[in-house]
Amino acid sequence: xxxxxxxxxxxxxxxxxxxxxxxxxxxxxxxxxxxxxxxxxxxxxxxxxxxxxxxxxxxxxxxxxxxxxxxxxxxxxxxxxxxxxxxxxxxxxxxxxxxxxxxxxxxxxxxxxxxxxxxx
Numbered sequence: 001x002x003x004x005x006x007x008x009x010x011x012x013x014x015x016x017x018x019x020x021x022x023x024x025x026x027x028x029x030x031x032x033x034x035x036x037x038x039x040x041x042x043x044x045x046x047x048x049x050x051x052x053x054x055x056x057x058x059x060x061x062x063x064x065x066x067x068x069x070x071x072x073x074x075x076x077x078x079x080x081x082x083x084x085x086x087x088x089x090x091x092x093x094x095x096x097x098x099x100x101x102x103x104x105x106x107x108x109x110x111x112x113x114x115x116x117x118x119x120x
Contacts (some may be wrong), residue, residue, distance in 0.1 A: 008074040014068035020059045025057025055104040061101075062093050 033050035037043065066089070073086035102108055 004076050007071050010066045011071035011076065014064055014071065018064040018068065021061045021064060025061070026054060029053035029057060052104055055100050059097055059100055062097055064110060066090055066093050 029050050032053050033046045036049040037046035040046070069086055069089050073082040098109065107113065
């Protein structure tokens with residue numbers, strides 16, 4: 001088996017892992033949301049718990065997919081077209097990650113409450 005074939009299998013493994021993370025994360029988030037609803041009988045709190053938990057799962061799955069894309073584009077076939085495609089995919093996924101993080105936390109990652117900039 002060649003290096004390229006091994007890297008293709010590893011990249012496919014990362015893609016599969018990302019799908020597993022999404023499915024398991026959805027079940028985990030739903031279970032947590034149901035637990036919050038049963039405990040508090042507050043639909044908004046349950047929805048918030050579901051949204052925050054699954055948002056974190058989405059962020060993790062996106063990071064795993066970026067790793068798979070890196071392997072496929074750089075290690076398997078590092079052509080200029082593949083590198084440009086990788087750059088575009090990473091850019092799109094980075095924007096998605098930042099958008100999700102802002103949506104979940106209510107502030108941009110570089111504007112964390114209590115940071116040095118916020119105290120001035």
